[in-house]
Amino acid sequence: MRKRTTLSLGLAVMTAALTATISAHAQPPSPATSPEPALGDPMPDRVLTLGNGVTVNADIAYSTIPGYRPIILDLYRPAQQGRPLPLVIYIHGGGWANGHTRQSGAFSDFTAVLADLSARGYVVASLEYRLSKEAPFPAAIDDVRTAIRYLRVNAQRFGLDGGHVAVWGGSAGGQLAALATLQCGIAPTGEDKSNAGQSDCVQAGVGWYGVYDFATMPPVIAGAENAYLDCVKPDCPADRIKAASPAAHVDAKDPPMLLIHGTDDKVVPADQSRQLAAALKTAGVPVTLEIIKGVGHSWIGADAAATRDASLRALDLTFRFFDTQLKGKK
Numbered sequence: 001m002r003k004r005t006t007l008s009l010g011l012a013v014m015t016a017a018l019t020a021t022i023s024a025h026a027q028p029p030s031p032a033t034s035p036e037p038a039l040g041d042p043m044p045d046r047v048l049t050l051g052n053g054v055t056v057n058a059d060i061a062y063s064t065i066p067g068y069r070p071i072i073l074d075l076y077r078p079a080q081q082g083r084p085l086p087l088v089i090y091i092h093g094g095g096w097a098n099g100h101t102r103q104s105g106a107f108s109d110f111t112a113v114l115a116d117l118s119a120r121g122y123v124v125a126s127l128e129y130r131l132s133k134e135a136p137f138p139a140a141i142d143d144v145r146t147a148i149r150y151l152r153v154n155a156q157r158f159g160l161d162g163g164h165v166a167v168w169g170g171s172a173g174g175q176l177a178a179l180a181t182l183q184c185g186i187a188p189t190g191e192d193k194s195n196a197g198q199s200d201c202v203q204a205g206v207g208w209y210g211v212y213d214f215a216t217m218p219p220v221i222a223g224a225e226n227a228y229l230d231c232v233k234p235d236c237p238a239d240r241i242k243a244a245s246p247a248a249h250v251d252a253k254d255p256p257m258l259l260i261h262g263t264d265d266k267v268v269p270a271d272q273s274r275q276l277a278a279a280l281k282t283a284g285v286p287v288t289l290e291i292i293k294g295v296g297h298s299w300i301g302a303d304a305a306a307t308r309d310a311s312l313r314a315l316d317l318t319f320r321f322f323d324t325q326l327k328g329k330k
Helices: 002-026 110-119 139-153 172-182 219-229 238-244 271-282 304-327
Strands: 046-049 055-063 071-077 085-091 123-127 160-170 204-208 257-262 287-292
Touching (some): 071 139, 085 172, 110 123, 110 304, 123 139, 139 172, 160 172, 160 304, 172 204, 172 257, 204 304, 219 238
Parallel strands (some): 160 204, 204 257, 257 287
Antiparallel strands (some): 046 055, 071 123
């Protein structure tokens, strides 16, 4: 009887010790703390590698303004990069109220489009910006300029050539790209004045079916315009209309531009591109105007084939323009 009791006690002691050991190992480590409030983001960077070897750094915060969400960009870089590469910045559309970094027109996978451009020998950034219901004009263009300065400051980190930069956008993004192209070099006026010593001027600009003169824009998208401008046309102050209109900032010092539009665009008339092209030509600025017949906004045509043909044509013209302006290729 005593032997069984002793054995039971021994087993109980061993079980308790083993349980204590397992419990000790199962406990998670104590969380680290800092002496001050820790406001950074400890999540590792999201770095993706696509099929063509292009790497994408997703959701890089390029601007953090108190009271707003972090403003982010995606950065595409080719696999083989032995020297700094030209930078192309894409700005999405969406009526200044919608959209994100990975969409454009009828392209079902626009990330693949941006990766293909990068594989040609470019660093490509696709930006988000504050939308009209978050903050009206000039918040969005302030964000674009902040992004240009941010990328230039981080040129060595990202392997880009800050002296060869182009901006490109569609629809609302076309308006922002044109404004960034045609008005630059002023001291930062937005909430984010970081990297103020860096230039926000670019060497080339591309606009797809953008609004370039709010004064002559018919009231087709009045709601979107009013929200963006934070006033109701036609009662908006004249200086605000002028400030937001790329055509009002044309001068002989502007870099080359490519403007592409569809003849049947019912959202933004093709005359918007024609008017800006005429102003650039009068000022002696190199400009290429391409009007694609039979398609409307976002290159939407009468059928899927027409939409695809127009989309690919616009893309080919755009990529060739970048090669000419940023690499000197014909």
